[in-house]
Amino acid sequence: MKRFAALFLSLALMLSAPALASSGEPEDEALRSAGEAALTACVDAAMTDVETLTALHDWLALHCDYGATLRGGTAYGALVEGRANCVGYAAGLAYLASLAGLDGKATYSAEMDHAWILATLDGSRYFCDCTWDDGKNAKLGLIRHTYWLFDGQNAWQTGHYGWDSAEAVPGGSLEDAPWAEAVSRVIFRDGFAYYIDGQFRLWRCDRATWQTELLCALEDRWPDDDPADGKAPEIYSGLVLMGSTLFFNTPYALCAVGIEGGEPRVLHAPDTSERLLYGFGVRDGHLCYSLAEGPSDLRYEIVDTGLSARRAWGY
Numbered sequence: 001m002k003r004f005a006a007l008f009l010s011l012a013l014m015l016s017a018p019a020l021a022s023s024g025e026p027e028d029e030a031l032r033s034a035g036e037a038a039l040t041a042c043v044d045a046a047m048t049d050v051e052t053l054t055a056l057h058d059w060l061a062l063h064c065d066y067g068a069t070l071r072g073g074t075a076y077g078a079l080v081e082g083r084a085n086c087v088g089y090a091a092g093l094a095y096l097a098s099l100a101g102l103d104g105k106a107t108y109s110a111e112m113d114h115a116w117i118l119a120t121l122d123g124s125r126y127f128c129d130c131t132w133d134d135g136k137n138a139k140l141g142l143i144r145h146t147y148w149l150f151d152g153q154n155a156w157q158t159g160h161y162g163w164d165s166a167e168a169v170p171g172g173s174l175e176d177a178p179w180a181e182a183v184s185r186v187i188f189r190d191g192f193a194y195y196i197d198g199q200f201r202l203w204r205c206d207r208a209t210w211q212t213e214l215l216c217a218l219e220d221r222w223p224d225d226d227p228a229d230g231k232a233p234e235i236y237s238g239l240v241l242m243g244s245t246l247f248f249n250t251p252y253a254l255c256a257v258g259i260e261g262g263e264p265r266v267l268h269a270p271d272t273s274e275r276l277l278y279g280f281g282v283r284d285g286h287l288c289y290s291l292a293e294g295p296s297d298l299r300y301e302i303v304d305t306g307l308s309a310r311r312a313w314g315y
Contacts, residue, residue: 027076034079035099038063042314044188049102049121050174051188051207053128054148056096058185059314061134061143062281064089089131090115104128111162118163119149124172127152127160140290140302141238141281143185149174178205178212184239184248189313194246194259200235202246202257215261220250222276225295236295238280240287241313249289251276254305268305275301282315 042055064078068085071077078084078092090106094117097104103120107127116129126149135142150158151173179186182195193205200218205211224233240247247256253269254277270277270291278300280289287307292300309315 027080030080031076031095032099035075035096038079038096039099043100047188048207050149050177051193052100053097053102053104053119053121054145054179054186055188055314056093056100057128057130057133057145057148058143060089060093060096060130062141062185062315064092064134066131066134086115086131089134090117093117093128093130107163109160109162112160114160116147116160118152121149121172125152126150126172126174127155127158129158129160135236135279140279140288140300141185142183142236142279145180145182145186148180149177151175176210178203178210183235184237185314187239187241187246187313189241192259194239194241196235196237196239196248198232198235200237202239202248202261204259204261213261215246215259216257216264218250218264220252222251222278223294234295236278238289240280240282240309240315242309242311247280247287249277249280253277254280254287254289267307270303282309282312285310 038059042059043052047055060078063082065083066085067083069077069081069083071081072083072085073087075091075095078088084092094104094106097119104117106115107118108115116127119126119128128149129147132147133144147158151171153171155161174180179193179195181197183198184196187194188207191207193207196202202215204213204215221233222236237248244259245256246259247254249255252272253266255264256267257264275291275293278290278292278295280287283302285308287305287309288302290300291303
């Protein structure tokens with residue numbers, strides 16, 4: 001079975017290669033179109049290679065759900081159909097990296113039966129596992145960076161092992177990057193990066209110096225899924241930038257604050273007596289949020305606020 005999975009990964013990557021996307025076949029054209037749309041949405045010429053791969057990692061997590069489908073092990077499944085398994089996530093991110101001119105390729109562990117990508121950025125090599133960083137179920141718009149560009153020499157600390165021994169072990173480390181602890185997407189715009197951390201603080205980071213500035217800190221918290229683990233409750237907020245305004249959600253409302261910081265204002269406050277907001281994002285040009293009883297509630301509801309998001313960065 002594991003041998004078959006490795007063979008399937010190789011086949012998926014071969015079929016997802018950018019060179020084939022210009023063959024004129026409908027599926028190839030759809031794949032290239034989806035890939036180019038992703039780059040247009042979230043990448044610009046001012047980004048560094050690290051920023052570009054971060055933006056692509058976040059875009060894929062926002063636009064793809066984990067699941068088993070006929071094409072779930074291919075870049076087509078991840079980018080066009082928006083549903084993939086780990087092999088599809090790896091193939092999709094490798095494909096996006098290739099379109100962006102980056103050196104990124106999928107790698108596979110037969111022992112784990114799991115796939116991720118190996119990237120070379122600015123002369124250093126990293127692992128990047130978008131599958132494990134993607135929020136699931138009711139966590140609309142949720143992204144982690146726990147498995148983002150980590151050092152392969154210490155991969156056991158992240159639970160990764162048994163990858164192809166023919167691959168050179170990556171030696172890069174980005175543990176000092178301010179957004180490494182981001183629990184939202186990272187937005188790169190006009191010299192700054194914006195993100196939310198695990199203590200529900202909204203930050204602005206100077207992209208040249210990595211100096212950070214706190215824009216606001218929120219006191220609201222979601223119910224603790226596992227109080228016994230001693231960890232802080234999880235944060236389930238999306239993040240959208242439109243013009244000079246940042247949008248995010250608390251458990252009870254959709255809120256906004258200017259890019260200079262200040263007191264957030266409430267834009268939309270639904271009835272949360274039975275369900276809370278677990279993330280938000282952009283769907284069909286509008287700001288939408290997820291109402292659910294908890295982060296794993298499969299009966300969650302996506303609610304359209306009717307607020308236009310056609311100027312949203314990264315969508």
